[in-house]
Amino acid sequence: MDYWLPLFFAGAMGFALLMYVILDGYDLGIGLLLPLASEPEKDRMIAAIGPFWDANETWIVLGVGILLIAFPKAHGDILTAMYVPVTLMLGGLILRGIAFDFRAKAASLYKRMWNNLFALGSLVSACAQGWMLGTYITGLGSTPFSQWFAILIALTLPALYILLGAAWLLIKTDGPLFDKALHWARSAILPMGLALLLVSIATPLVSASIANKWFTWPQGLRMLPIPLLSTLIFSGLLWLLADPRRLSEGREWRLFAGLIGLCLLAGLGLAYSILPDIIIGRMTIWESASSTKSLLFTFWGAIIVLPAILAYTFVVYRIFRGKITSLTYE
Amino acid sequence: MFELDPLVLSRAQFAANISFHILFPSITLGLGWLLLFFRVRYTLSGDTHWENAYHFWVKTFALSFAIGVVSGITMSFQFGTNWPGFMERTGNISGPLLGYEVLTAFFLEATFLGVMLFGKARVSNRAHLVACALVAVGTTLSSFWILSLNSWMQTPTGYLIEDGVFHVDSWMAVIFNPSFPYRLAHMLIASMLTASFLVMGISARRMRLKVDGPGTAKVYKAVVVIAMVLAPLQVLVGDLHGLNTLEHQPAKLAAIEGVWETHSGVAFTLFGLPDETSRTTRYALEIPYAASLLLTHSFDGEIRGLNEFEGAHPPVAIVFWSFRIMVAVGMLMILVSWWAGWELLVRRRERPSDTLLRASVWMSFSGWVAVLAGWYVTEIGRQPWIVQGLLRARDVVADHSAGVMLGSFTGYMALYVFVLVSYIITLRHLSTKPAASLQGPGG
Numbered sequence: 001m002d003y004w005l006p007l008f009f010a011g012a013m014g015f016a017l018l019m020y021v022i023l024d025g026y027d028l029g030i031g032l033l034l035p036l037a038s039e040p041e042k043d044r045m046i047a048a049i050g051p052f053w054d055a056n057e058t059w060i061v062l063g064v065g066i067l068l069i070a071f072p073k074a075h076g077d078i079l080t081a082m083y084v085p086v087t088l089m090l091g092g093l094i095l096r097g098i099a100f101d102f103r104a105k106a107a108s109l110y111k112r113m114w115n116n117l118f119a120l121g122s123l124v125s126a127c128a129q130g131w132m133l134g135t136y137i138t139g140l141g142s143t144p145f146s147q148w149f150a151i152l153i154a155l156t157l158p159a160l161y162i163l164l165g166a167a168w169l170l171i172k173t174d175g176p177l178f179d180k181a182l183h184w185a186r187s188a189i190l191p192m193g194l195a196l197l198l199v200s201i202a203t204p205l206v207s208a209s210i211a212n213k214w215f216t217w218p219q220g221l222r223m224l225p226i227p228l229l230s231t232l233i234f235s236g237l238l239w240l241l242a243d244p245r246r247l248s249e250g251r252e253w254r255l256f257a258g259l260i261g262l263c264l265l266a267g268l269g270l271a272y273s274i275l276p277d278i279i280i281g282r283m284t285i286w287e288s289a290s291s292t293k294s295l296l297f298t299f300w301g302a303i304i305v306l307p308a309i310l311a312y313t314f315v316v317y318r319i320f321r322g323k324i325t326s327l328t329y330e
Numbered sequence: 331m332f333e334l335d336p337l338v339l340s341r342a343q344f345a346a347n348i349s350f351h352i353l354f355p356s357i358t359l360g361l362g363w364l365l366l367f368f369r370v371r372y373t374l375s376g377d378t379h380w381e382n383a384y385h386f387w388v389k390t391f392a393l394s395f396a397i398g399v400v401s402g403i404t405m406s407f408q409f410g411t412n413w414p415g416f417m418e419r420t421g422n423i424s425g426p427l428l429g430y431e432v433l434t435a436f437f438l439e440a441t442f443l444g445v446m447l448f449g450k451a452r453v454s455n456r457a458h459l460v461a462c463a464l465v466a467v468g469t470t471l472s473s474f475w476i477l478s479l480n481s482w483m484q485t486p487t488g489y490l491i492e493d494g495v496f497h498v499d500s501w502m503a504v505i506f507n508p509s510f511p512y513r514l515a516h517m518l519i520a521s522m523l524t525a526s527f528l529v530m531g532i533s534a535r536r537m538r539l540k541v542d543g544p545g546t547a548k549v550y551k552a553v554v555v556i557a558m559v560l561a562p563l564q565v566l567v568g569d570l571h572g573l574n575t576l577e578h579q580p581a582k583l584a585a586i587e588g589v590w591e592t593h594s595g596v597a598f599t600l601f602g603l604p605d606e607t608s609r610t611t612r613y614a615l616e617i618p619y620a621a622s623l624l625l626t627h628s629f630d631g632e633i634r635g636l637n638e639f640e641g642a643h644p645p646v647a648i649v650f651w652s653f654r655i656m657v658a659v660g661m662l663m664i665l666v667s668w669w670a671g672w673e674l675l676v677r678r679r680e681r682p683s684d685t686l687l688r689a690s691v692w693m694s695f696s697g698w699v700a701v702l703a704g705w706y707v708t709e710i711g712r713q714p715w716i717v718q719g720l721l722r723a724r725d726v727v728a729d730h731s732a733g734v735m736l737g738s739f740t741g742y743m744a745l746y747v748f749v750l751v752s753y754i755i756t757l758r759h760l761s762t763k764p765a766a767s768l769q770g771p772g773g
Binding site: 050051052054055057058060061062064065066067068069070072073075076077078079080082083084086087090091093094095096097098100101102105106107290291293294297298301302305306309312313316319320 | 389392393395396397399400401402403404406407409410411412414415417418421422423425426428429430432433434436437438440441442443444445447448449452453497498501728729730734738741742745749752755756759760
């Protein structure tokens with residue numbers, strides 16, 4: 001129990017954060033793309049995330065919640081070290097969230113302002129999350145090199161979100177907006193690929209303990225499928241985007257599915273790099289875990305409630321399946 | 331030289347965040363149930379006025395909910411960014427309580443809110459009713475868990491301390507700690523009253539502007555009846571809560587009453603200026619024996635004074651005054667709701683008098699004032715402790731520089747003022763719109 005419970009919660013936390021990146025990733029991506037669209041298209045883009053964004057955002061609360069519940073000692077260290085990016089992210093999330101609701105209700109005079117704030121909030125949140133991820137991977141390092149690394153991820157994570165946003169629009173829209181989304185996806189795919197590559201190269205450089213895991217023989221061999229599969233999926237995405245017919249009616253989900261695969265692999269790679277540490281090089285998940293009694297109390301709740309959450313999330317996505325037409329929404 | 335203390339700034343920032351945050355859940359918690367009531371009334375009677383009421387008020391609900399969610403996320407992160415010691419010491423207790431809030435409430439309300447706001451044309455009426463009910467249940471469950479944790483910080487039970495770290499002895503004793511039932515009841519009624527007076531106030535404005543004629547009048551009457559029942563009930567619950575505080579947090583109670591020295595036959599101070607340097611209340615207007623009578627149910631009952639808690643009692647003036655503001659607003663609520671009841675139910679007037687409507691408009695945000703004042707009493711009244719009697723706030727604060735803290739505090743404040751102003755402007759704007767013009771999905 002003392003061994004397995006922290007491992008379970010580390011897995012659950014990873015799962016929640018992965019869900020967050022994929023789900024709120026497409027919300028934030030659509031926010032980033034918003035300034036590029038025409039006024040009526042903006043309404044449809046927002047309508048494409050309308051029923052989902054609130055629940056999507058909740059995954060980060062669960063992620064940080066599990067950090068707090070299961071690993072209270074690491075929770076404080078991690079969040080105090082990331083004070084500036086976390087504060088920026090929260091400011092961004094506040095702006096994005098309220099702009100979503102205000103833009104539909106305020107006098108039309110202010111709608112343009114709320115659209116701009118929606119985009120700004122999304123941009124600040126996306127970059128701040130990249131900064132947080134970068135800081136985390138370097139083991140909360142504060143050397144110039146690790147700070148540059150954090151900035152590198154801050155600038156590249158938005159590319160992934162843009163691609164997720166465009167892929168979601170392919171599923172939810174048709175007509176000229178669909179074509180625009182396809183164009184956006186095409187423009188974002190190479191920057192994202194480059195970013196992924198840079199991050200993969202830089203990560204072992206910036207953290208010796210990660211390098212040790214990936215580049216020692218034969219330990220590194222077991223993890224070879226991750227980079228290989230990632231390359232394969234990425235090539236597949238390029239192939240999909242090369243010809244619009246490969247994403248035509250009934251097949252438009254392929255790009256999003258491919259991106260989920262890519263995020264999953266990146267998540268697994270990251271988990272392998274970090275575990276069993278919770279703060280790289282400083283603290284393991286067992287050293288920072290709550291008492292077993294407290295973990296067990298939450299464990300029973302989690303294994304009952306989490307499947308229910310996934311089930312009703314699935315039901316709600318079923319209810320709102322299909323393309324949005326401009327008639328369905330105001 | 332005047333120096334900024336990071337502890338003071340961290341406290342001010344958290345106080346600003348939690349004050350801003352609580353405004354919105356205190357609306358949605360009550361309004362969620364009111365919306366369900368409107369939907370049920372329509373389903374049972376087929377009266378489209380209730381459906382219109384739903385369509386109008388769901389907009390305010392969606393807006394308030396969104397602000398509540400994003401400011402709530404801020405709070406959940408600030409436990410770690412500013413008060414890391416709190417989680418390190420009490421994580422075994424506060425962690426699971428917050429965890430259950432996320433698992434049982436946050437996902438439920440956020441997910442079904444989507445169906446509630448956008449799904450009306452896509453699901454059956456019954457399924458939509460279920461979604462509305464689940465959102466209302468979700469917000470209530472959320473308050474259950476967070477108030478349980480807050481109450482535990484006020485009246486901790488069911489714990490053991492080993493090497494400075496709290497461990498759970500009994501979950502039942504932790505969750506259902508002594509002040510929890512009173513605080514939960516007090517807060518649930520407070521949010522029903524906050525929502526009712528907001529609906530009353532905005533409906534009064536709509537009646538004066540002659541928007542949605544008879545429909546608005548029906549909504550107005552319905553919330554008047556709710557307020558008439560709940561406002562006096564709140565006094566009763568508040569009184570019980572006060573007796574509970576007397577038993578478990580005597581220092582807070584002494585600050586509320588401005589009792590400097592332990593004595594019997596204590597007078598109730600209506601007004602006065604508590605002065606901590608001279609440890610007296612200046613210009614006190616007192617009712618002899620009233621405090622003893624209220625709290626101990628006997629004229630010569632003894633009340634423990636602040637002298638017993640020197641160095642460990644809250645700042646007196648702010649607790650003393652917040653309490654009086656809360657009570658005064660509560661009395662105003664009783665007055666206005668009963669006045670409205672007298673006009674609508676006894677005199678059976680078709681249209682309430684213009685004076686009443688004006689008074690109702692003035693009372694639109696009275697719930698906010700009472701809720702904030704009440705929370706200041708309970709939270710500032712717990713100081714200097716973060717967990718009453720066991721853990722001090724200054725021992726758990728993060729070690730940020732004053733510069734960083736000043737930057738984040740200013741940023742948050744600017745954002746909150748901007749959002750609050752936008753919110754009130756938008757509510758005013760919405761209140762001039764006929765419900766029919768707001769129809770269609772999209773909250």
